Amino acid sequence: MGGDPLLKLIAVDWFKVDKSIDRIALHPKSLVQSGVGKKLPFILVINLQVVMGNKCGPECRIQQKIQWNIELIFQKQND
DSSP: OOOOOSEEEEEEEEEEESSOOSSGGGSTTSGGGSHHHHHOSOEEEEEEEEEEEOOOOTTOSOOOEEEEEEEEEEEEOOO
């Protein structure tokens, strides 16, 4: 059997945005930029960019897209 996981999920930041944001960990509202986040010795951030179109038929002239940036923040497990 496998051992204990190396990382644990400590936070998820979920942003609804107008356009995709790269380097989401640098966003001022990210946990990484908070006082708590800056004290962590090691973290891994995974940024998922999700784009969804609306369900509008051919009669629609404007297709709106909803975009989400999801930031998964992991910390090293205690030894």
